[in-house]
Amino acid sequence: MKFSKRIDQLNEGIFAKLLEIKREKLARGEQVIDLSVGSPNIAPARHILDALCAAAADERNYTYAISDLPELLEAVSKWYKNRYGVDLDPKTEICSLMGSQEGFPLISMTVVDEGDLVLIPDPCYPIFADGPRMAGAKLYYMPQKRENGYIVNLKDIPEDIARLAKLMIVSYPNNPTTAVAPDEFYHELIAFAKEYDIIVLHDNAYSDLVFDNKRGGSFLAYPGAKDVGVEFNSLSKTYGIAGARIGFCVGNKEVVSRLKMLKSNLDYGMFIPIQKAAIAAITGDQSCVSRTREAYEIRRNILCDGFNSIGWHMKKPEATMFVWAPIPPKYEKSIDFAMDMLNRAGVMVTPGSAFGPSGEGHVRIALVQDIEDIKKAIEAVKRSGILD
Template sequence: MDSDFHSIRRLPPYVFAEVNKLKAAARANGRDVIDLGMGNPDSPTPKHIVDKLIEAVQNPRAHRYSMSKGVPGLRKAIAGYYERRFNVPLDPETEVVATLGSKEGLANLANAITSPGDTIMVPNPSYPIHAFGFMMAGASIRHLPTTEGTDFMHMLERAAKHSVPAPTALIVNYPSNPTAEVRGLDFYADVVDFCRKRNIWILSDLAYSEIYFDDNPPPSILQVPGAMDIAVEFGSLSKTYSMPGWRMGFAVGNKKLINALTRIKSYLDYGAFTPIQVAATAALNGPQDCVDEIRAMYKQRRDVMIQSFAQAGWDIPSPPATMFAWAPIPDRFKHLGSLEFSKRLLLEADVAVAPGVGFGEYGDGHVRLALVENPQRVRQAARSIKAFLSRDDVADAAYKPVLQAAAQ
């Protein structure tokens, strides 16, 4: 049984699975569910990237084993991106490694650098792999509350002071999934200074570096002087180029951390399919107007969602970045918590969202909404939500078939 396995025992039940099961049951019963739960980009990958994949896949030699750390051309393209975007020079041989998406890289680096019982500081709420990647590697997680009004540096100092053993690493993620919060270089400078003095590694997740909606592109922690001494940063092509299923990401930064990740990956995989790496190289080196178009698409969807949901009676802060909105649960439903509210929204409004508790206990007062539906569908969701919010009672009987199917 699963409970016999140590690593599995350390993982809590997957919160999102409950909503996903209800969603599948609702669709099986013919309901038109608008899915704002999973951050799964729906726009096509730009044509020139797909064309390069098709060209590369026709080369018989491309079907052999690839390189675990990434083909040289891709690693050079990643280094070139950091030089152009952040003015950060990188050695493609020692400071860059290609990964199977950023999630794989984070989990494998956690496994590479963690000893049982190590203390890792992780924001809460945060993307699940940030905590669970280290948890599966045997670490103890020290959660840093990042709810509105909290002082991150105060929480960091408090956690470092009271952790036994002293913390090994810190995760940072800005623009944040799920909260969409952004931070500037002054914040990173304070974090780097703090961690350098205490010999704490920093793992920065910058997956949403290109999905921003104002005139200030999110910075990289590696822009801070001295950051390369202790920090590694993860990026992804999934959202930037609408390539989620391609599973192409990277890690860059501190040579010791990159070497650790490269070495452990050499035992676990042969790298992404070579044509995918060639196409990823074309994405990074090619025309970038497609990135502007993808960013504009998410901005339009954000604006439509914020406006239409407000008209429906649900005021949601406008996210400055990412493909998500972090929505406070309406006052009338706060007592339910995020999981039960998400279920009610699905069953009574045919709208699926991600319960905030799935990102950590401090996220339980919110739900995450993904900008993965077109404006028409977003407005349709708003109309359904308006009807849901205006009801005086619930209509559980009408959804009895859905509840029964989900229970099976």
């Protein structure tokens, strides 16, 4: 059998590998506290579940959706206006995604041709790199350095690289570094994209998980943003419906129209009951969003305070559902530390090397377990002696 060179560029996802190890340990009766995958354990609010269940019980909703329901597009438009102060045309500036994950390869296919250059942050969530790779793009890594607050320094991008680039992917609040970008960054980003004719994709999955009484926003709220790009937004973390796969691409109508065209040739639209659940989520009582944010902030405080108290020093994140923690000095590689954590303490974290070259030296910890399990994880690490 002969296979494409495209698939040879990809590796089995780190989360699939970790899951396999986890299952083996559980089969042997060992305890595993999983702080690796960012899969929310906070259930959707009742009004979201009720909308999904009611729609799923209606036999008329099992036909092909073909495209987004008009009421879904209207709901997203109103949501962006109320939440972010951004005006969106429901007909031309909004396209649903079956989760943001699928959006990265699809938008890459609409923007880049084989051999085109895409700028991606480093470290970054793996699909930021793998999506463009699937479209045959070449990658240029934009370092997110600690000394710059883990914000991309656009001035460091060589001019010849900028002139070759066709697409740039950025994301703040950031996964995995948890950084939040200041207003100045977005103004510079838009000016940079205009100067070099680069399409910007901003992933905005964590704007409602910003802590310490601060409030997240949208890339599209900055003047000129819709001239140069689009934003992905997701209901997975904010509303606890990650498995339902609901996301949106919003912004520049030329980009959105081509994405819609591609999707019309690939799928028959999002399952109608899931569209109904999305409408209920973004138009219903939003107190569930505050409760979710508060839950993650409490978990953040307990986890960071606990690990700091036993000698694993880490900074509390400003946002997201993750902690970006340096590995202990005695370790050189994050994968070695992550495996020792799993084998000696029964605690799973994600090695920073999974997020790109600059991720080495850190691990990402997901705040996806209840308080009691977080406390158990801290105690297990302490007993293991891994920090000694």
